[in-house]
Amino acid sequence: xxxxxxxxxxxxxxxxxxxxxxxxxxxxxxxxxxxxxxxxxxxxxxxxxxxxxxxxxxxxxxxxxxxxxxxxxxxxxxxxxxxxxxxxxxxxxxxxxxxxxxxxxxxxxxxxxxxxxxxxxxxxxxxxxxxxxxxxxxxxxxxxxxxxxxxxxxxxxxxxxxxxxxxxxxxxxxxxxxxxxxxxxxxxxxxxxxxxxxxxxxxxxxxxxxxxxxxxxxxxxxxxxxxxxxxxxxxxxxxxxxxxxx
Amino acid sequence: xxxxxxxxxxxxxxxxxxxxxxxxxxxxxxxxxxxxxxxxxxxxxxxxxxxxxxxxxxxxxxxxxxxxxxxxxxxxxxxxxxxxxxxxxxxxxxxxxxxxxxxxxxxxxxxxxxxxxxxxxxxxxxxxxxxxxxxxxxxxxxxxxxxxxxxxxxxxxxxxxxxxxxxxxxxxxxxxxxxxxxxxxxxxxxxxxxxxxxxxxxxxxxxxxxxxxxxxxxxxxxxxxxxxxxxxxxxxxxxxxxxxxxxxxxxxxxxxxxxxxxxxxxxxxxxxxxxxxxxxxxxxxxxxxxxxxxxxxxxxxxxxxxxxxxxxxxxxxxxxxxxxxxxx
Amino acid sequence: xxxxxxxxxxxxxxxxxxxxxxxxxxxxxxxxxxxxxxxxxxxxxxxxxxxxxxxxxxxxxxxxxxxxxxxxxxxxxxxxxxxxxxxxxxxxx
Numbered sequence: 001x002x003x004x005x006x007x008x009x010x011x012x013x014x015x016x017x018x019x020x021x022x023x024x025x026x027x028x029x030x031x032x033x034x035x036x037x038x039x040x041x042x043x044x045x046x047x048x049x050x051x052x053x054x055x056x057x058x059x060x061x062x063x064x065x066x067x068x069x070x071x072x073x074x075x076x077x078x079x080x081x082x083x084x085x086x087x088x089x090x091x092x093x094x095x096x097x098x099x100x101x102x103x104x105x106x107x108x109x110x111x112x113x114x115x116x117x118x119x120x121x122x123x124x125x126x127x128x129x130x131x132x133x134x135x136x137x138x139x140x141x142x143x144x145x146x147x148x149x150x151x152x153x154x155x156x157x158x159x160x161x162x163x164x165x166x167x168x169x170x171x172x173x174x175x176x177x178x179x180x181x182x183x184x185x186x187x188x189x190x191x192x193x194x195x196x197x198x199x200x201x202x203x204x205x206x207x208x209x210x211x212x213x214x215x216x217x218x219x220x221x222x223x224x225x226x227x228x229x230x231x232x233x234x235x236x237x238x239x240x241x242x243x244x245x246x
Numbered sequence: 247x248x249x250x251x252x253x254x255x256x257x258x259x260x261x262x263x264x265x266x267x268x269x270x271x272x273x274x275x276x277x278x279x280x281x282x283x284x285x286x287x288x289x290x291x292x293x294x295x296x297x298x299x300x301x302x303x304x305x306x307x308x309x310x311x312x313x314x315x316x317x318x319x320x321x322x323x324x325x326x327x328x329x330x331x332x333x334x335x336x337x338x339x340x341x342x343x344x345x346x347x348x349x350x351x352x353x354x355x356x357x358x359x360x361x362x363x364x365x366x367x368x369x370x371x372x373x374x375x376x377x378x379x380x381x382x383x384x385x386x387x388x389x390x391x392x393x394x395x396x397x398x399x400x401x402x403x404x405x406x407x408x409x410x411x412x413x414x415x416x417x418x419x420x421x422x423x424x425x426x427x428x429x430x431x432x433x434x435x436x437x438x439x440x441x442x443x444x445x446x447x448x449x450x451x452x453x454x455x456x457x458x459x460x461x462x463x464x465x466x467x468x469x470x471x472x473x474x475x476x477x478x479x480x481x482x483x484x485x486x487x488x489x490x491x492x493x494x495x496x497x498x499x500x501x502x503x504x505x506x507x508x509x510x511x512x513x514x515x516x517x518x519x520x521x522x523x524x525x526x527x528x529x530x531x532x533x534x535x536x537x538x539x540x541x542x543x544x545x546x547x548x549x550x551x552x553x554x555x556x557x558x559x560x561x562x563x564x565x566x567x568x569x570x571x572x573x574x
Numbered sequence: 575x576x577x578x579x580x581x582x583x584x585x586x587x588x589x590x591x592x593x594x595x596x597x598x599x600x601x602x603x604x605x606x607x608x609x610x611x612x613x614x615x616x617x618x619x620x621x622x623x624x625x626x627x628x629x630x631x632x633x634x635x636x637x638x639x640x641x642x643x644x645x646x647x648x649x650x651x652x653x654x655x656x657x658x659x660x661x662x663x664x665x666x667x
Contacts, residue, residue, distance in 0.1 A: 013321075020315050020328050024308035025543070027551025028578070029339050029352075030599055030610035032308070036332035037613050040325055047321050064320045088554050134609050141602070144564065145557025152553070237319040237377050244435050246320040246377075246427075283637045336614055343598040346580065352600060353577045409597070416618070555578055558602030565603065 002056035003076065004177035005117075006066065007219055009049035010077035013067055014227070015098060016042030017234060018085055027088050034134060038095065041127040045120050052116035064246075068238035072228045073221040076171075080163035082218070082227040089149065089156040092138040096200060097160060099131035101167045104192035108184030117182060136200045143204025150205070157206055165214035167193070174219075261286050273474050278404040281347035289473055290348055293403050295364075296475060297345040302359045303367035304338035306540050310374040311383055319377055326423050327380060333420070337413045344405040360545050368526060369452050371534030378431055378438075378445035384424015386446075386453040386491065392421060393487045394457065397477035406475075425494065432498045439499075446495065447503045454518070455526045457484040463523075489515045581607040582632065583615055584625040593625050601626070 019039035026032040050063035061069075080098060085091045106128060109121035142149040170178060170186045177183040201208065217223065238246070261269075269286055272279070279285055311331050318324035342352045358364035369387055374380065395417070398410040431442040458464060458480040470476040478486075488507075495502050506519030528534065578600040584593035596615050601607030607626040615621065635643055651657050660667055 023331050024312040025547045027554035032335040034613040036328050043325050137605055141558050141561040146560040148553045149557030233316050237317050562603040
């Protein structure tokens with residue numbers, strides 16, 4: 001069971017980390033505040049999920065042991081969230097794709113048999129609802145904006161489309177949790193995701209590419225090259241001082 | 247998190263003596279001045295410059311701390327640091343807004359920052375080299391900023407005072423966050439203790455410089471004091487800061503890197519060694535270790551964000567046009 | 575490129591209170607301004623409702639005319655309850 005929660009926790013930590021990279025470097029000051037808000041939502045969910053995963057695992061690992069002392073092959077996040085930020089168009093599309101999946105996911109998880117999961121779900125449905133709105137607003141404006149932004153938004157769709165499918169695939173661990181009523185079934189959320197995406201993409205004048213080769217592997221620890229660099233940076237201080245408290 | 251005496255303001259005015267006297271009478275009566283009120287040109291210019299410098303300091307100040315968001319050694323510290331740096335951005339935004347009530351735009355102020363005409367607090371031109379620097383910045387730099395900003399809540403210009411009230415309220419967690427990091431480090435391993443001492447060694451003197459030049463050399467202080475834009479002199483605030491901070495360093499078991507530091511019972515405060523004002527002016531004028539990198543980072547964000555801002559405006563225009571057509 | 579428009583932000587802390595001006599920000603359109611107001615001005619639970627108004631849409635009174643605008647009310651003391659004498663025996667009114 002704890003492995004299924006780790007997948008979720010890793011998704012949120014890695015995405016939160018990526019979003020936090022924007023802080024101080026956003027296209028306008030207002031977004032310097034918006035992006036950290038989204039990052040803090042993700043990191044907050046990750047922390048609760050790590051704590052619960054550690055508890056279920058029963059090996060005495062706390063949130064920091066799980067976040068800072070596992071290597072890239074042990075991380076179980078989907079590939080979408082580890083993608084480098086790219087430009088603002090890619091960051092916003094990635095956020096929309098993730099939130100459009102997680103919002104119905106957390107909504108369904110409100111009925112989880114696990115109290116900690118229900119707790120995260122209660123907060124995260126609202127957070128992801130806001131992320132859909134905020135990222136969606138930007139995808140629409142960039143898609144239907146000026147020639148350069150339309151071009152960049154189209155490129156973002158090309159870049160990220162291969163990473164959508166993995167959201168709907170349940171690993172063996174996730175399937176066990178789904179059967180136990182702890183987590184919602186991923187594949188069942190496809191229609192809800194598609195409804196949000198096609199609404200936003202329609203307003204943005206964007207089309208989903210027809211022939212996409214899905215990229216997967218994150219749930220088995222087969223990542224893109226980007227994750228190793230992210231972890232090397234994120235874990236550097238923590239790992240340089242074994243046993244230290246912070 | 248900023249605090250620094252105003253650098254290079256021009257407070258001269260060409261109004262009639264009667265007008266200036268009437269304005270001064272309002273200030274002396276502790277009346278707040280609001281944006282559309284008649285005010286001496288020098289007052290307006292001084293404020294635009296000071297609020298602008300203050301806002302720029304918040305924005306540039308996001309960079310040295312932002313440098314460690316991705317490396318924060320625990321998830322709790324990561325979230326707190328991210329929220330803190332985000333706050334600095336918010337404070338910059340409140341301050342730009344206050345300056346904009348005086349007839350200058352944020353874009354104009356941004357251009358001035360990027361082309362070097364506008365100054366910002368010299369402290370942010372030093373590099374953050376270890377996690378302990380994040381502790382030191384919260385403890386010392388935010389501590390110094392609070393010393394300066396609390397009196398600014400009573401500044402004579404309404405929008406500035408109101409922005410500062412909001413800033414001070416939000417900033418109360420920043421210094422505690424930093425001191426708690428220092429506490430954890432100084433109670434930790436030998437390597438952590440060394441890291442903490444090394445950070446204090448590097449940040450102590452630049453923190454004292456944040457209060458700006460010595461009163462004897464601060465040419466614009468008198469007019470700003472008379473207009474109640476400023477309520478205490480640079481040296482007064484610096485002394486207050488030292489007196490508050492030295493015992494905190496002792497509690498941490500850290501040594502303040504000033505061999506001349508000594509308690510002076512007569513003045514009921516600490517005496518300290520000479521501040522290297524040559525270094526201060528060098529850093530203010532662009533010769534600090536990180537001046538070029540800081541401005542380059544801001545310029546990169548501004549230039550690479552241009553297409554996003556343009557797209558949003560273009561979309562708004564398209565939508566307005568569509569609404570107009572639909573209404574016909 | 576033009577400058578992104580300025581908006582004034584008003585926040586109601588909770589139902590039952592009035593919206594109060596808290597500051598301003600920039601946004602290309604109303605939705606972005608509203609989003610930004612949420613992210614900038616309600617990070618600590620300050621609000622339950624937000625208004626954003628284009629700064630350019632505000633018509634303000636001129637401080638130069640403040641005397642003629644606001645002083646004439648000063649001598650209309652009969653508008654205030656304390657102007658009227660009611661014996662204490664009547665009780666609170």
